[in-house]
Amino acid sequence: MSSTAVGAEHHDHGPAKGLKRWLYTTNHKDIGTMYLVLSFVMFLYGGAFAMGIRLELFEPGIQYFSPEKYNQMITMHGLIMVFGAVMPAFVGLANWMIPLQIGAPDMALPRMNNWSFWILPFAFSMLSMTTFMDGGAPNFGWTFYAPLSTTYAPPSTTFFIFAVHMMGISSIMGAINVIVTIFNMRAPGMTWMKMPLFVWTWLITAFLLIAAMPVLAGAVTMMLFDIHLGTSFFDAAGGGDPVLFQHIFWFFGHPEVYIMILPAFGVVSAILPAFARKPLFGYTSMVWAVASIALLSFIVWAHHMFLVGMPLVAELFFMYATMLIAIPTGIKVFNWMATLYQGSITFETPMLFALAFLVLFTCGGLSGLMLSIGPADFQYHDTYFVVAHFHYVLVPGAVFAIMAGAYYWLPKWTGHMYDERLGKIHFWLSFISINVTFFPQHFLGLAGMPRRIPDYALMFSDFNMMSSIGGLTYGVSQLLFVYIIIKCVRGGEKASEKPWDGAEGLEWTVPSPAPYHTFSTPPKVD
Amino acid sequence: MATETSLVTKLGIATVAMFGFGFALVPLYDVFCEITGFNGKTAGKYEAVESQQVVQRDVDIQFLSALNGSTSISFKPNNRSVRVNPGRTYEISYRVSNPHERPVVIQAVPSVSPQLLAQYLHKVECFCFNQQLLQPGETVDMPMRFVLDQEFPEEYAKLSLAYTLFDVSEQFPDLIAGAQLASNN
Numbered sequence: 001m002s003s004t005a006v007g008a009e010h011h012d013h014g015p016a017k018g019l020k021r022w023l024y025t026t027n028h029k030d031i032g033t034m035y036l037v038l039s040f041v042m043f044l045y046g047g048a049f050a051m052g053i054r055l056e057l058f059e060p061g062i063q064y065f066s067p068e069k070y071n072q073m074i075t076m077h078g079l080i081m082v083f084g085a086v087m088p089a090f091v092g093l094a095n096w097m098i099p100l101q102i103g104a105p106d107m108a109l110p111r112m113n114n115w116s117f118w119i120l121p122f123a124f125s126m127l128s129m130t131t132f133m134d135g136g137a138p139n140f141g142w143t144f145y146a147p148l149s150t151t152y153a154p155p156s157t158t159f160f161i162f163a164v165h166m167m168g169i170s171s172i173m174g175a176i177n178v179i180v181t182i183f184n185m186r187a188p189g190m191t192w193m194k195m196p197l198f199v200w201t202w203l204i205t206a207f208l209l210i211a212a213m214p215v216l217a218g219a220v221t222m223m224l225f226d227i228h229l230g231t232s233f234f235d236a237a238g239g240g241d242p243v244l245f246q247h248i249f250w251f252f253g254h255p256e257v258y259i260m261i262l263p264a265f266g267v268v269s270a271i272l273p274a275f276a277r278k279p280l281f282g283y284t285s286m287v288w289a290v291a292s293i294a295l296l297s298f299i300v301w302a303h304h305m306f307l308v309g310m311p312l313v314a315e316l317f318f319m320y321a322t323m324l325i326a327i328p329t330g331i332k333v334f335n336w337m338a339t340l341y342q343g344s345i346t347f348e349t350p351m352l353f354a355l356a357f358l359v360l361f362t363c364g365g366l367s368g369l370m371l372s373i374g375p376a377d378f379q380y381h382d383t384y385f386v387v388a389h390f391h392y393v394l395v396p397g398a399v400f401a402i403m404a405g406a407y408y409w410l411p412k413w414t415g416h417m418y419d420e421r422l423g424k425i426h427f428w429l430s431f432i433s434i435n436v437t438f439f440p441q442h443f444l445g446l447a448g449m450p451r452r453i454p455d456y457a458l459m460f461s462d463f464n465m466m467s468s469i470g471g472l473t474y475g476v477s478q479l480l481f482v483y484i485i486i487k488c489v490r491g492g493e494k495a496s497e498k499p500w501d502g503a504e505g506l507e508w509t510v511p512s513p514a515p516y517h518t519f520s521t522p523p524k525v526d
Numbered sequence: 527m528a529t530e531t532s533l534v535t536k537l538g539i540a541t542v543a544m545f546g547f548g549f550a551l552v553p554l555y556d557v558f559c560e561i562t563g564f565n566g567k568t569a570g571k572y573e574a575v576e577s578q579q580v581v582q583r584d585v586d587i588q589f590l591s592a593l594n595g596s597t598s599i600s601f602k603p604n605n606r607s608v609r610v611n612p613g614r615t616y617e618i619s620y621r622v623s624n625p626h627e628r629p630v631v632i633q634a635v636p637s638v639s640p641q642l643l644a645q646y647l648h649k650v651e652c653f654c655f656n657q658q659l660l661q662p663g664e665t666v667d668m669p670m671r672f673v674l675d676q677e678f679p680e681e682y683a684k685l686s687l688a689y690t691l692f693d694v695s696e697q698f699p700d701l702i703a704g705a706q707l708a709s710n711n
Contacts (some may be wrong), residue, residue: 108530109534175537176534176537176538176541179533179537180530180533180534180537183529183533184529184530184533210537210540210541210544211540211544212544213541213544214541214542214543214544214545214547214548215544215545215547215548215551216548217545217548218545218546218547218548218549218551219548221548222548222549222552230697233552236594236635236690236692237594237633237635237692237694237697238633238694238697241555244551244552244555247551247555248548248551251548251551252548309641311562311641311642
């Protein structure tokens with residue numbers, strides 16, 4: 001490895017200066033930082049669409065956006081948040097933390113790492129450009145069901161397809177990098193079952209990415225052929241089948257939702273023991289639980305399609321298979337609770353976010369269990385209940401875990417402690433407002449309010465107004481996070497090597513901030 | 527670093543294989559649906575076997591029609607419902623008329639409900655096997671001959687066969703051009 005050799009010769013070798021540092025960098029910490037910054041920018045960008053949606057739904061009637069514009073907003077919100085905010089945030093954490101946690105000097109494929117990052121800004125620029133094109137941005141929802149996304153799609157769909165291709169290539173390269181790093185670059189003595197859970201969850205996520213993202217690439221390629229080359233993959237008139245699109249999409253889509261949550265499990269499994277000052281309960285069962293969730297994720301996809309008219313056997317199969325996932329997930333939740341049991345718990349900001357994750361992700365999991373019941377899903381399908389469910393697992397689930405991880409590792413990244421008082425204010429604002437936003441949506445859904453409609457019946461007014469107030473508050477609160485980060489990067493109390501006394505892991509054996517090159521000589525793990 | 531290169535190669539192959547698998551899902555889906563009859567599609571042309579036994583049991587078949595999108599072509603079954611015995615061949619027809627002053631090409635797509643019964647409905651002849659060219663203002667009765675399998679499950683006494691009509695003129699410019707050429711001569 002050339003980078004190791006260079007690091008060994010000049011130990012204080014630092015980064016290049018200026019823009020070139022970021023353009024040409026192959027350093028896992030630089031790339032991790034760029035991923036995290038990009039994902040946060042995308043989080044605010046996708047959040048702006050969410051603010052537009054909640055503004056429109058503040059009162060019944062059409063106020064600010066036409067239904068066409070509204071459709072484009074929900075589509076862009078979903079795409080940006082999934083592919084721009086949550087996924088790159090976890091890749092950023094992986095880049096920063098995996099080499100530090102396994103005692104490796106860098107990622108295994110540093111140049112590919114640079115490339116896989118730099119594809120993304122172009123992919124999202126291409127996706128954003130569609131807003132200014134004839135016919136507007138994609139308007140078919142983030143699931144882009146055919147024929148909405150083929151026969152009836154705006155002309156900008158072609159750009160959307162290429163953007164998805166680029167995002168897919170980036171994720172796959174990132175995943176290959178993670179796998180090769182973990183397989184080949186662990187420090188001596190770092191055996192499989194000694195790896196921190198964040199490393200384990202990411203390894204499994206990377207395999208999910210390699211199995212699922214190419215199928216998505218296939219789906220959008222078929223769309224491209226249907227639109228431009230006159231094929232009929234999804235066109236019934238030519239012998240194709242629109243339902244086939246849904247099968248292919250969800251064959252990717254269901255593993256995708258675990259791609260967005262498994263690394264969150266890893267982050268929380270690092271933070272809860274650190275602040276409960278107890279080792280993680282049931283490490284081995286945690287690893288097996290994550291692996292079985294990942295395997296099950298490939299046989300449950302059609303629970304997203306209970307209403308397409310599947311025969312009873314298929315409904316039952318997908319229903320029971322889905323319910324089966326509650327077992328490994330339950331094991332994880334119980335292990336986390338057992339970790340907390342009789343611990344000396346302190347409530348610093350990362351711990352607050354991790355605890356909120358534990359409670360609210362479980363709420364989202366329970367509404368998921370309700371949705372998995374086939375006959376009940378006939379009622380819940382495409383209502384706000386579904387919106388409430390997946391936002392509970394994605395916002396106080398994935399996003400809170402990312403926030404928790406950011407607060408937890410910020411001292412290691414910047415060398416400074418963040419402002420604890422502001423961090424707690426950020427937490428409480430986020431925690432309260434996110435529940436005000438999404439909890440009422442359960443009731444709206446059960447009462448029959450449909451998804452993806454810019455207007456609603458008068459009886460839904462109160463809960464929608466409540467939800468909008470929560471949503472707008474949550475949005476504004478995130479600006480406080482921007483301030484906290486900037487403040488922490490610029491200065492603050494010096495962070496020691498290991499600022500959290502209960503924290504475990506190799507990342508806490510290097511100085512804070514972590515030097516540009518770490519573990520040029522591999523550490524010994526016993 | 528031989529292991530690194532070989533690992534990257536393996537993962538690259540896995541990626542390409544999964545991309546291929548996405549496309550393989552298309553024929554797999556068709557085969558799966560054909561074997562299980564899950565999506566209510568009827569099979570292609572059926573060769574009637576003369577020696578089939580006629581089962582003295584009444585099954586009602588309802589015929590439905592639907593138009594895809596906003597087309598002003600009219601499309602209706604001439605027989606709303608037919609009472610049949612499994613094993614015997616029947617013929618029904620759909621009337622389609624083209625109100626336009628230009629030729630159109632149409633394609634009908636069948637769907638049987640309950641879906642699992644699709645495998646027992648054999649079509650000897652059907653307008654849905656091919657695209658149909660309709661001249662301007664033309665009205666035709668399109669025949670469909672079918673036989674219900676004598677193994678038709680006893681617990682069912684009724685099924686419906688629905689056709690959705692697609693205007694596929696844009697996909698078949700050759701047929702349209704040919705028709706216009708013929709009418710000009």
